[in-house]
Amino acid sequence: MSWGILNIKSSKKCAICKHWFDPAGTALKPHMGDFLQFNQSARKPCLKKGQIETPSWNQCNNFESKV
Numbered sequence: 001m002s003w004g005i006l007n008i009k010s011s012k013k014c015a016i017c018k019h020w021f022d023p024a025g026t027a028l029k030p031h032m033g034d035f036l037q038f039n040q041s042a043r044k045p046c047l048k049k050g051q052i053e054t055p056s057w058n059q060c061n062n063f064e065s066k067v
Contacts, residue, residue, distance in 0.1 A: 015056035018066035
């Protein structure tokens with residue numbers, strides 16, 4: 001498992017998108033300030049892409065922040 005860090009104010013990664021189905025938040029860990037750690041190897045279904053599994057590091061035009 002590989003963990004990366006992302007800025008919740010400027011990042012548009014799937015790990016923090018409300019369409020990326022991870023209701024328990026298993027791919028995210030708190031970090032400091034406006035940053036979160038995210039599991040770069042996690043794959044979850046995207047509700048906007050017909051439930052196709054997408055990696056946490058992916059980005060798309062349907063991004064809407066869940067944090």
